[in-house]
Amino acid sequence: MKLAFIGGTGPEGLGLAVRFAAAGEEVIIGSRSAERAQEAAAKIVALVPTARVSGAENPDAARQGEVVFITVPFEGQRDILLALREAIGAKLVVDTVVPLAFEKGRARALSVAEGSATQQAQALLPQALVTGAFHNLSAQKLMRVDEDLGSDVIVVGDDPEARRRVMALAGRLKGVRGIDGGPLVNARYVEELTALILNINRTYKVQAGIKLTGI
Numbered sequence: 001m002k003l004a005f006i007g008g009t010g011p012e013g014l015g016l017a018v019r020f021a022a023a024g025e026e027v028i029i030g031s032r033s034a035e036r037a038q039e040a041a042a043k044i045v046a047l048v049p050t051a052r053v054s055g056a057e058n059p060d061a062a063r064q065g066e067v068v069f070i071t072v073p074f075e076g077q078r079d080i081l082l083a084l085r086e087a088i089g090a091k092l093v094v095d096t097v098v099p100l101a102f103e104k105g106r107a108r109a110l111s112v113a114e115g116s117a118t119q120q121a122q123a124l125l126p127q128a129l130v131t132g133a134f135h136n137l138s139a140q141k142l143m144r145v146d147e148d149l150g151s152d153v154i155v156v157g158d159d160p161e162a163r164r165r166v167m168a169l170a171g172r173l174k175g176v177r178g179i180d181g182g183p184l185v186n187a188r189y190v191e192e193l194t195a196l197i198l199n200i201n202r203t204y205k206v207q208a209g210i211k212l213t214g215i
């Protein structure tokens, strides 16, 4: 499976790409700059010598990927998705974007007119099968590629088959269980939980994840 990471030069996209490369998936790092994309691809090879990885400008990455991950800051999501609408078409999209602001080092969830970043993505990409996932996984932890992540990944999306595919992908990562989070209307709860986790991380000086019991 070819997985493209739009904005994959940042910690979250790079961290997810490293983990998927280690799991044997082919990854394409997307960037606004082909050079930065190639530098990021080289970082993945340094960590995972067997990685099948390449770097490309975002539109190329979106065209090549069978699944397209959105790993840009919320502030950049609207413009980049409008620009990539054609390249993404009806593909499966995994939005990891969390609308956040920081004040005195404390994270706060931003309100989004569409309800959540993932719902905004679906509104901007009406043909695509948009899901939201991986919001609660720390990029720092992802980069420690041998470490068991020991976390659940809640997957939201309006198409049950799309959710199942993303849960299966999540399950490819070491120590990760995909959890069905239901339709896109639930995305805001998963995104907002990230603000709480970041503030807990600050208190305990850790990179905490989430694990649901009883499932």
Ligand SMILES: NC(=O)c1ccc[n+]([C@@H]2O[C@H](COP(=O)([O-])OP(=O)(O)OC[C@H]3O[C@@H](n4cnc5c(N)ncnc54)[C@H](OP(=O)(O)O)[C@@H]3O)[C@@H](O)[C@H]2O)c1
Pocket: 006, 007, 008, 009, 010, 011, 012, 013, 030, 031, 032, 033, 036, 037, 070, 071, 072, 073, 074, 075, 076, 077, 080, 096, 097, 098, 099, 100, 134, 135, 136, 137, 138, 139, 140
């Ligand atoms: N960091 C985490 O631990 C974490 C965890 C869970 C979820 N997330 C979410 O994942 C997303 C990415 O996080 P991150 O920490 O990797 O973010 P980031 O480093 O701020 O940005 C990621 C990449 O996005 C591109 N980018 C930046 N501004 C852009 C814009 N205005 N338009 C288009 N592209 C832009 C840049 O790539 P180029 O300059 O190469 O184009 C950048 O390297 C965020 O929405 C975040 O909320 C992060």
